[in-house]
Amino acid sequence: MANIREIAKRAGVSVSTVSRVLNGYPYVKEEKRRAVWDVIHQLNYKKNINAVHLSKGRTNIIGVMLPTINHPYFSMIVEGISEEALRYGYHLLFFQTNYDIHKEQEALEMLRVKQIDGLIICSHTIRLETIASYTNDGPIVLCEDTSEPHLFSVYIDHYHAFALGMDYLIKKGHCKIGYCLSRPTSINSQKRKAAYKDALQSIHAPIRPDWMFHHCLHMSDGKRIASTILSLEEKPTALLVASDQVAAGIVLWGKTYGLHVPNDLAIVSFDNHPISEALHITTIELPLSLIGKKAFQMIYDYFTNDKTQPTKEKLPVRLIERASV
Template identity: 55%
Template sequence: MANIRDLAKEAGVSVATVSRVLNGYPYVSEEKRKAVWEAVEKLNYTKNIQAVHLAKGRTTIVGVMLPYIHHPYFSAIIEGVSKEALRYGYQLLLFQTNYDVERELEALERLRMKQMDGLIVCSHQADWEIFAEYQEEGPIALCERVDGYDFFTVYIDHYQAFAKALRYLLDKGHRRIGYCIGRRTGPNSQARAAAYEEVLRDAGVTPQRQWIFDGCLFLEDGKRVIEQWMAMGERPSALLVTSDQVAAGIVLYAQRVGVRIPEELAIIGFDNDPLAEMLGITTVALPHFTLGERAFRLLHHWLETGNVPRKQEELPTRLIVRATG
């Protein structure tokens, strides 16, 4: 198997020169450059890089199934996965499904056909049953809590994270509490809706459906929330906001139109985004980046050792009290 030393020997130049040529650095004579590229061709150097993987029976590709990338939640997971993938020399094959089951099945089928070594599922639409079936075909790691199936998952308990923030607001005397969310469907949103209903009712407070703002994904959605809030007859005195980007939008727009935070409206964000720290936003730190890192790392351990993990790992969340609530 040719390596950089063989290339140097074949080309009659130093290893340093080979490295300079491969890296496209200047100050190498045309003659030496030519000799190096001829050696690359003669020794099938690039083909051999690929051959190493094939010999190991590996693709060094890990699939990542997610509905779309253009969303802060999924891009944070992807960043965590990709940091670890880079470290271990793996490539990522992204399956953007748009929650279309056919695309999800395609990902699973590529796993079965060994076009990748394993699959990380960030979020999905298809029945759990089909994932359970394909788990026999190749390693699958999930980023959501699953009850009733024997999956390998890393997850955040969104019910408890939401409940923690709600109890904090109740303790501070708030009784008119609403929340902002991305979409109403999906297991994370359902867990939050359940926490909202149950924690408030336990405290003798009536949940108010009209104080649930949905479609809140990006900074600019904060403006709409403040506008809607200002137009309300009876207004919530506090909002949980499931994204710090949206919380920052709310805080900055409130500043502009003269709504006093937290006196008129308390805000608790989620994520612990650097922007939340900069703006003094009280937030629940959610380890999305860590979720991606951990999912990859455990899948990698599985691939390297062959030991199938059968555990559910919960990542901790933490309320960070700052100025907005």
């Protein structure tokens, strides 16, 4: 296979001139540039991309760890990451883990062996201490609030967001309030539960385990919740639902079963996905695409602007009133 030394010899130029031509640098005389490209075409030369990465110490590939792509919460974060990656000429490598610790570890190991330049973690099961042990291998950005000093993070205050929803429902006259969460053990869910309990205790309302629903991720889970609520002897009058998809399922299946929103059940959900607007669901808008953009920018600045000191950035949320309360 031809190499740049042979190209330089045949074109009658230096090796450094060939390198400048291949990398698009200016200040190369036009006749030399043409001579180099003529030889490149004659020899059918192709860049050895692995050698380029080795020489630069960079791959221009950013890893993105997420449990699933098939969920609006994560797909909206990915949308923001992808927009910035395209803008700056980076490639993305996705690690869909389904919360499998071994798959999460594989993503971290790829950072360690320099197959990716940095890693954005949308959600995880693996311990923060384990993640932090890889920070010497490259920048790691978490899409959650973390006190770990060695990790970058861009996040939403999920305690505040849930408290905002609870306060809104309470001001609307509700005290029999339930919730729907995804993974009950996740950091974000723990903060949401704390806000929920604090709000009920502030008005001396009971905390009812049978009004607390977990593992709610998809629209089909809304069917399960609507059915369960109808079977309860004492029913909640309102739900705080951590996903517009689940809220949409409750609205649609509830209508089928005879559970009407908001007359029988008020709903406040999260994300502000287009489906919440279509079904007139009151929701708390989470800036998920912006999270993705900020996460990518942190890694880009790490390499380009030498911003290697981990930073943490909290993004605001807002409540959008519609017809479900």
